[in-house]
Amino acid sequence: MKPARVMLVDDTPTRSALLEQALLDQGYLVVCRLESAQGLIKNVEIHQPDIIIMDLESPDRDTLENMTILNQHNPKPVIMFSGEGDSAIISQAVQAGVSAYVVDGLNPNRVKAILDVAIARFREYQALRKELKNTRDQLADRKVIDKAKGLLMKAKDLDEEQAYHAMRKMAMDQSKPLVEIAHNILSVLELLTP
Amino acid sequence: MNSADIEKPALKLGYMPLSDCLPLLIAQEKGFFSQEGLTVELQQEVSWSNIRDKVIVGHLDGAHMLAPMLFATSLGLGGIKKPLITAFSLGLNGNAFTISNQLRSALTDVNSNQLAHANTMKLLIEQRKTAGLPRLVFATVYPYSCHNLQLRYWLASAHIDPDKDIDLVILPPSQMVDHLKLAHIDGFFAGAPWNSVAILQGHGHCLLTGMEIWKNAPEKVLGVTLEWAEKNPNTHSALIRALHEACQWLELHAEEALPLLEQHLSLNSPLINRNCLIPAITGKNIFTQQSKQSKAPSLLVFNHSMANFPWLSHGQLICAQMKRWHWLPDDVDNEQLVASCYRPDIYRQALTHLEMPNDNFHSTHLAIL
The missing domain is CATH 3.40.190.10 (Periplasmic binding protein-like II)
Structure with missing residues (x-):
C-alpha cells in the first residue's frame, strides 16, 4: 500500500512541525506544509495530496471549502471529512482545532488514523502552550512581587524578610493572591514616589 | 413565558465579525437575552465553515449564518450532512x-x-x-x-x-x-x-x-440544527423574541450601536474604524472616492419590511438559484427542501403579539425568480 500523502496548512510552524514528525513516524508522507492558503490550489495540483489537514481557526478554511464540488474545473474533488455517522471523531477534531479535507476518496479508515494523529498532536500542543503560559505567568508574578518588595523596603525602611512578611500578611488578611497585593502596593507607591 | 419552561438557559452563539451580526451584540448588550431568561455567551468565529461545523457538533447552540448554508448543509454538499433550520432572519441586504x-x-x-x-x-x-x-x-x-x-x-x-x-x-x-x-x-x-x-x-x-440586484434580499439568518430546535422549542422561541427586540431597537437607534459594533469588529481587524461602519448602519450614504454619494437607503435592514420573517419565498429564491448553477442535485424537490429549512411556523408561534403576514410568500421575492 502506498503511503498516504498529507498536506498541512497551519500558521503555527511549531505545531505543524510536531505533526509532520508524528505523521512521518507513522509512515505517512507529508508532501507540503503551508502557513496560509496563499497558493493553496496550485499546491494541491503540484503535490497531489490525499488529505489536507488544516488549522480549524484559520480564516482560509472558506477558501479551501471552495475546492469542493463547486469547483468543476478541479479534476479532483475535495470534500470535508464527514466520516459517515461517526460524529464523535468530528466533534473531537473540532474541539482540538483540526479540520480535514479528503481528496479523491481516501479510505475512511486511513483518514481516521491520520486524523487521530493530528488530534493528538494539536491537543499536545495546546497543553504545551498552556504550560508555557503558566511558567511565563509565574515568572512575571515573581518579578512584580520582587519589585513591590523592593519599594516597600525602601518606603518603610524594612529588611527583605520583614517586607515579604508584611505582604504575606496583607494577602492572608484580604484573602487575595500575593501578586495582586504586589500590584496594589506598586500602584500606590508609584503614585506617591515622584 | 415562564422562564422555568426554558429547556436550556445557558447558550453559546457564534457570529462572524460583520455589520449584520449586530442583532446578536445588541440583544446581549441591552439585556434582551436575559429578559427572556437566557444567559448567552457570544463567540466570534473566523470562518463560515467553522460556524457550520461548530453548530453541527453542538459546540454552538446557534449562529449568525449564511442563508444558503442551511440548504447546502441539510443536503451534505461538500461536507457533513445535518438538517439545519432557521425561524428568524437577522435582516435584509447589506x-x-x-x-x-x-x-x-x-x-x-x-x-x-x-x-x-x-x-x-x-x-x-x-x-x-x-x-x-x-x-x-x-x-x-x-x-x-x-x-x-x-x-x-x-x-x-x-x-x-x-x-x-x-x-x-x-x-x-x-x-x-x-x-x-x-x-x-x-x-x-x-x-x-x-x-x-x-x-x-x-x-x-x-x-x-x-x-x-435583489430587492429585499435574504442574507444572514439565525441557524440552528433541526435536532436542537426540536429538543429546545421554548428556548428557541425565547431566543427569537430576544433577537426580534434587538432588531426593533436597532431600527430606531442604529447609530447608537456604532461604538459596540466597532469594539467587536475591530478586535481582529485593524482596518476597521467608526467611519467605515456608518454607511450600512445608518443607510445615509455609501462613499465613492470622489464624493459622498447617497446610494444606499436600506443598505442593511434590521427590522422594517418584515425583515425578520423567514419567508418561504426567500428560501425558494435561494434554492432556485442554487439549482440554476447545478449546486443542488436535479432531483431535489425545492419546495420540500425550503419547507424543511425555513420555518415561519416557529416564528409565528414565538411572536404571537405581532401582526403577521397572511402568507408565507412575498411577491417581491418571487418576482426575482
Whole structure:
C-alpha cells in the first residue's frame, strides 16, 4: 500500500512541525506544509495530496471549502471529512482545532488514523502552550512581587524578610493572591514616589 | 413565558465579525437575552465553515449564518450532512460589489453612461478576451452564499458565464481589501463593512449594491440544527423574541450601536474604524472616492419590511438559484427542501403579539425568480 500523502496548512510552524514528525513516524508522507492558503490550489495540483489537514481557526478554511464540488474545473474533488455517522471523531477534531479535507476518496479508515494523529498532536500542543503560559505567568508574578518588595523596603525602611512578611500578611488578611497585593502596593507607591 | 419552561438557559452563539451580526451584540448588550431568561455567551468565529461545523457538533447552540448554508448543509454538499433550520432572519441586504480603480476606469472607457450595467462589463470582458488579456478575477466570501448567488445573477443577466468568462474565488471578508490593493482581484462582492473599508482607503469604487440586484434580499439568518430546535422549542422561541427586540431597537437607534459594533469588529481587524461602519448602519450614504454619494437607503435592514420573517419565498429564491448553477442535485424537490429549512411556523408561534403576514410568500421575492 502506498503511503498516504498529507498536506498541512497551519500558521503555527511549531505545531505543524510536531505533526509532520508524528505523521512521518507513522509512515505517512507529508508532501507540503503551508502557513496560509496563499497558493493553496496550485499546491494541491503540484503535490497531489490525499488529505489536507488544516488549522480549524484559520480564516482560509472558506477558501479551501471552495475546492469542493463547486469547483468543476478541479479534476479532483475535495470534500470535508464527514466520516459517515461517526460524529464523535468530528466533534473531537473540532474541539482540538483540526479540520480535514479528503481528496479523491481516501479510505475512511486511513483518514481516521491520520486524523487521530493530528488530534493528538494539536491537543499536545495546546497543553504545551498552556504550560508555557503558566511558567511565563509565574515568572512575571515573581518579578512584580520582587519589585513591590523592593519599594516597600525602601518606603518603610524594612529588611527583605520583614517586607515579604508584611505582604504575606496583607494577602492572608484580604484573602487575595500575593501578586495582586504586589500590584496594589506598586500602584500606590508609584503614585506617591515622584 | 415562564422562564422555568426554558429547556436550556445557558447558550453559546457564534457570529462572524460583520455589520449584520449586530442583532446578536445588541440583544446581549441591552439585556434582551436575559429578559427572556437566557444567559448567552457570544463567540466570534473566523470562518463560515467553522460556524457550520461548530453548530453541527453542538459546540454552538446557534449562529449568525449564511442563508444558503442551511440548504447546502441539510443536503451534505461538500461536507457533513445535518438538517439545519432557521425561524428568524437577522435582516435584509447589506452586500455590495466593489471594484478596483483600474477596473472602474476600464469600464468608464467602455461606456461611462452605464458604468454599473452588466452589459458594460460584458463588453469589457469581450474586449479583454480579444486583446489576449487574462480573465478578470472577482471574489466572494463563501461558495454557498447570497453574495455568490447575487454576483452570478448579475453577471448572467448580461450572459457572462461566471464559471468560464471570469475567475470567481473565495476569500475571507477581512482579506478582500488587501487583495484588491495588491491587484490579486479586480473586485469583490461582500457584506458591510468591507466595501466601505476599501472605498475609504481609496482602493476601490462601489459599482452597485446587492439590493440593486435583489430587492429585499435574504442574507444572514439565525441557524440552528433541526435536532436542537426540536429538543429546545421554548428556548428557541425565547431566543427569537430576544433577537426580534434587538432588531426593533436597532431600527430606531442604529447609530447608537456604532461604538459596540466597532469594539467587536475591530478586535481582529485593524482596518476597521467608526467611519467605515456608518454607511450600512445608518443607510445615509455609501462613499465613492470622489464624493459622498447617497446610494444606499436600506443598505442593511434590521427590522422594517418584515425583515425578520423567514419567508418561504426567500428560501425558494435561494434554492432556485442554487439549482440554476447545478449546486443542488436535479432531483431535489425545492419546495420540500425550503419547507424543511425555513420555518415561519416557529416564528409565528414565538411572536404571537405581532401582526403577521397572511402568507408565507412575498411577491417581491418571487418576482426575482
